[in-house]
Amino acid sequence: MSLGGAGLPENPTFICIASSEVECPGETGNSHLNRAIVHLLCRYDHSLLKRAMKAVSQSSKEKDEKSRKSRMRIFNEEAGSVRHVGNCLIAPILIFLALVCFAGYVDASNPRILRIEQGEGFAETEDSIVFVGNEPFVMMRSLAAGFGGNLTWIEPTKESVFTTDRVVAVFKAGHQSAHINGQAVELSAPPELSTGRMAISINDLDLIGLKASVDYEAGVITVSYQRSSVSSASWSVEDGRVTIAVEADYGFEYSDFVLVQPDRVVVDIHDSVLSPSFETCDISYGAVECVRAAMNRPGVVRVVVDLRAPLGYTVSLEPGPPARLTISFNVRISEMLIDPGINIPRLTVRGDGPISCSALAKDENGFWHADICGATIAEGLADITEEIGAVDWVKASQLDVGTARIEFGLKEGYSPILHPREADLSQLVFDIALTVLGIETYDEPGCTVTKITTSGPVEFKSFRLPGPERVGIDLPGVWAGGYGSLPVRSTGVQQVRFAQFTADTGRVVLDLSPQAARWAHSVEIFADKMGVIVRVGSSPIYGRTVMLDPGHGGSDPGTVHGDIYEKDINLDIALRTRDLLLEAGAVVQMTREDDSTVRPADRPAMANEAKPDVFLSIHCNSVLNVFPCGTETYYYNMVSYSQELATQVHSCLLKEIMLVDRKVRRKDYYVLRVTEVPAVLVEVGYLSNEEENGKLCQPEFRQKAAQGLVNGISAYFDSDIFTEWWQEAKSR
Numbered sequence: 001m002s003l004g005g006a007g008l009p010e011n012p013t014f015i016c017i018a019s020s021e022v023e024c025p026g027e028t029g030n031s032h033l034n035r036a037i038v039h040l041l042c043r044y045d046h047s048l049l050k051r052a053m054k055a056v057s058q059s060s061k062e063k064d065e066k067s068r069k070s071r072m073r074i075f076n077e078e079a080g081s082v083r084h085v086g087n088c089l090i091a092p093i094l095i096f097l098a099l100v101c102f103a104g105y106v107d108a109s110n111p112r113i114l115r116i117e118q119g120e121g122f123a124e125t126e127d128s129i130v131f132v133g134n135e136p137f138v139m140m141r142s143l144a145a146g147f148g149g150n151l152t153w154i155e156p157t158k159e160s161v162f163t164t165d166r167v168v169a170v171f172k173a174g175h176q177s178a179h180i181n182g183q184a185v186e187l188s189a190p191p192e193l194s195t196g197r198m199a200i201s202i203n204d205l206d207l208i209g210l211k212a213s214v215d216y217e218a219g220v221i222t223v224s225y226q227r228s229s230v231s232s233a234s235w236s237v238e239d240g241r242v243t244i245a246v247e248a249d250y251g252f253e254y255s256d257f258v259l260v261q262p263d264r265v266v267v268d269i270h271d272s273v274l275s276p277s278f279e280t281c282d283i284s285y286g287a288v289e290c291v292r293a294a295m296n297r298p299g300v301v302r303v304v305v306d307l308r309a310p311l312g313y314t315v316s317l318e319p320g321p322p323a324r325l326t327i328s329f330n331v332r333i334s335e336m337l338i339d340p341g342i343n344i345p346r347l348t349v350r351g352d353g354p355i356s357c358s359a360l361a362k363d364e365n366g367f368w369h370a371d372i373c374g375a376t377i378a379e380g381l382a383d384i385t386e387e388i389g390a391v392d393w394v395k396a397s398q399l400d401v402g403t404a405r406i407e408f409g410l411k412e413g414y415s416p417i418l419h420p421r422e423a424d425l426s427q428l429v430f431d432i433a434l435t436v437l438g439i440e441t442y443d444e445p446g447c448t449v450t451k452i453t454t455s456g457p458v459e460f461k462s463f464r465l466p467g468p469e470r471v472g473i474d475l476p477g478v479w480a481g482g483y484g485s486l487p488v489r490s491t492g493v494q495q496v497r498f499a500q501f502t503a504d505t506g507r508v509v510l511d512l513s514p515q516a517a518r519w520a521h522s523v524e525i526f527a528d529k530m531g532v533i534v535r536v537g538s539s540p541i542y543g544r545t546v547m548l549d550p551g552h553g554g555s556d557p558g559t560v561h562g563d564i565y566e567k568d569i570n571l572d573i574a575l576r577t578r579d580l581l582l583e584a585g586a587v588v589q590m591t592r593e594d595d596s597t598v599r600p601a602d603r604p605a606m607a608n609e610a611k612p613d614v615f616l617s618i619h620c621n622s623v624l625n626v627f628p629c630g631t632e633t634y635y636y637n638m639v640s641y642s643q644e645l646a647t648q649v650h651s652c653l654l655k656e657i658m659l660v661d662r663k664v665r666r667k668d669y670y671v672l673r674v675t676e677v678p679a680v681l682v683e684v685g686y687l688s689n690e691e692e693n694g695k696l697c698q699p700e701f702r703q704k705a706a707q708g709l710v711n712g713i714s715a716y717f718d719s720d721i722f723t724e725w726w727q728e729a730k731s732r
């Protein structure tokens with residue numbers, strides 16, 4: 001609506017007078033101005049004053065859109081009044097003068113509508129603009145809402161933190177300096193807090209990546225992102241990966257996607273312009289050819305990376321300023337090779353540049369996989385489908401754009417073991433091996449047991465080494481890892497160590513305790529083959545082989561006294577001896593276990609066949625004379641060993657049964673001469689002597705005799721001379 005020939009401004013002038021009066025009570029300049037105009041008007045028309053006052057008081061109560069409209073109406077009425085007043089000659093001149101004089105204060109219109117433009121859309125708000133002097137300030141709260149950011153008030157410091165995906169800015173009311181993206185910056189004016197909400201000058205919006213334009217005609221302030229100027233692209237190769245950096249002066253939104261035929265990666269940079277200084281960048285490295293850019297549509301710069309082959313990439317943005325968009329291309333996985341090895345197949349995965357394994361895990365179906373970050377499987381890379389040792393197959397696939405996955409189909413219990421990276425960083429090496437799942441050591445009667453549990457069926461080779469005494473178990477196909485040790489509390493074993501002996505063989509070493517140094521050990525595989533069990537004797541008898549030869553038998557009764565047959569006494573003592581030896585962990589062989597006939601020639605033959613550690617023949621003596629009594633022990637062959645065995649057995653037996661000592665003697669008995677292992681024949685006592693006959697008929701006595709024999713055998717096994725024989729026997 002025009003005020004006609006008077007050339008007066010349109011209604012909004014009046015709206016601003018009133019609204020400034022009401023909404024900026026602290027702004028004395030404006031209120032004085034308003035009062036001056038009202039005063040001028042009222043001197044000439046009291047009814048106009050009344051209506052203006054009414055309008056002012058009315059607008060002071062306005063809160064919502066409805067009241068704003070009513071205010072508009074009221075002031076339209078006021079304008080109408082002015083036109084009526086126009087009939088009076090002086091009034092329009094005064095109004096004109098007043099408005100011209102105070103044009104510097106009262107702008108043509110003070111915009112009230114804040115329009116926030118983002119991408120294709122916009123939003124308009126009111127009550128988001130305040131004036132300091134005649135400088136528009138914009139509410140931070142409205143900017144945060146409009147640009148999808150946040151505004152946080154920090155009461156103790158009276159600061160507002162403004163955050164969008166491009167900027168973090170800290171403003172303090174009344175302070176002309178602010179912190180924007182971590183840097184102190186000087187504002188054109190201190191932020192305003194007079195309305196209880198923080199507002200900043202539109203002149204400072206560029207500091208937070210925004211720009212403002214003021215349309216006084218429409219009464220609108222439009223705020224949008226700064227159009228970022230995309231100025232340059234550069235490239236580098238880091239860790240074998242091509243990285244492209246695109247620079248612009250401000251942060252921006254972007255979208256990236258892939259186009260094919262030919263392969264290329266596209267990044268659209270929104271709210272941007274392309275600087276004339278931007279130059280196409282030839283790269284020609286690996287599959288990456290060049291990077292170029294052009295205006296795709298108004299406000300959108302399109303950056304295109306031309307590729308020779310499909311290649312994964314990641315994009316990241318540092319908002320700056322200056323902003324830096326980084327496109328990192330993957331390394332291509334170009335080769336998979338498998339070396340069958342001896343026991344452990346080895347898979348080598350090769351890339352065009354350095355690669356590393358970011359995850360090695362087993363899925364719920366029991367398949368292992370290795371993930372390689374920043375890698376793309378080259379087109380045409382063949383899977384391994386033939387069975388090679390423990391490997392059934394190996395497949396390579398793209399898990400997502402940035403991650404390549406190698407999947408393993410392996411025999412049960414096998415897993416891929418990643419080698420430590422060596423000089424050549426462009427390859428990953430996996431050993432396909434069994435692993436040691438656990439090692440435990442505990443005491444059992446007669447021995448210390450060490451159980452080594454493996455992830456799959458194993459074979460083993462064991463050995464024993466002196467100084468210090470130790471037992472080694474080599475496990476082909478097992479990956480034991482670098483090195484480890486496990487102190488244990490047991491009679492026979494002090495410490496268990498494990499290490500990778502060769503690339504194909506894991507080794508477990510048992511360090512024996514000093515007292516176990518001479519004692520035997522045994523190694524067996526588990527029934528299910530999923531590990532080995534090592535037993536180390538906790539007595540000298542453990543693991544030793546003893547052949548017991550109860551004299552006579554069957555059709556040969558030996559000496560006979562009434563209903564007492566020597567063959568029965570011999571067998572009973574032998575069986576009791578056998579049981580004690582078995583308890584102590586010995587391996588016991590018998591020339592007879594019942595009343596069967598064994599020919600004299602068969603007894604040494606059995607010993608020579610089985611090759612026990614010792615051979616012990618058990619007899620009782622008899623002569624026509626009733627007086628001779630006592631214990632005799634004979635040896636003949638392998639003098640040094642047999643004599644020691646005879647001496648130990650004889651003295652231990654005497655200690656138990658307390659008969660007369662008839663000494664250790666060397667005598668050419670057939671069974672002693674022909675036997676090729678240390679051999680002894682014991683005449684426990686005289687059946688022809690009435691007293692000893694009575695004792696030999698008592699089970700308690702025979703039990704003592706058996707204990708004596710076992711003690712003697714044990715003492716022999718614990719002697720230096722036996723150790724010497726053992727070493728010699730082992731080397732045979």
Ligand SMILES: [Zn+2]
Pocket residue numbers: 551552558559566619620
């Ligand atoms: Zn006999």
